[in-house]
Structure formats: C-alpha cells, structure tokens
C-alpha cells in the first residue's frame with residue numbers, strides 16, 4: 001500500500017505519461033475536477049451502483065487532490081501533514097454528530 005507521498009509521485013508519473021496539465025496554472029482545474037469526481041461518487045452511490053464503482057470515483061478524487069497538492073506545495077510531505085492534521089483534529093472537542101447532540105441545549109422552552 002503506497003504512502004501519500006508515494007501515491008503523489010505515482011500520480012505525477014501518470015500526469016507526465018498521459019500529457020495532462022502539469023503547471024501551477026492547472027491548479028484551479030485540478031481542484032474543480034476533484035469536485036466533479038466527488039459528484040460522480042455521490043451520483044454512483046445515490047443510484048445504487050456497485051460499491052466498487054463508487055470507490056473508484058473516490059480514488060479519482062484522491063488522484064486530483066494529490067495532483068493539485070504537488071503543484072500547490074511541491075515540497076510538502078503529505079504523510080507528515082496528514083499525521084499532524086490528524087493529531088490536531090483528535091484534540092478537538094465534539095462539535096458534530098451524536099457527541100455534540102448529547103451536550104446540546106434543549107429545544108426552546110414551551
């Protein structure tokens with residue numbers, strides 16, 4: 001299983017091999033394509049397509065995110081950034097979901 005850094009390098013190889021846009025001017029397009037692929041994943045899920053297809057669309061999202069990231073910050077170590085961001089998020093209090101609802105103020109008084 002590749003690390004994020006290894007996956008980023010593989011995506012860069014794919015971009016060069018296939019002649020896709022490979023300059024910072026392509027960053028907005030790559031971010032847009034990530035959203036489009038996310039929409040394709042949502043559509044696949046909504047339509048009850050095989051989960052393999054939905055997961056493949058999610059991988060397309062990751063491809064574009066990795067591709068955009070290397071053009072935005074070529075020297076960023078995504079594995080390091082991931083670990084730091086995960087640790088940061090783990091320190092955050094519950095704000096969403098059931099953990100938040102349990103602490104939520106009751107509905108307005110009668």
Ligand SMILES: [Mg+2]
Nearest residue numbers: 037040057060
């Ligand atoms: Mg796709």
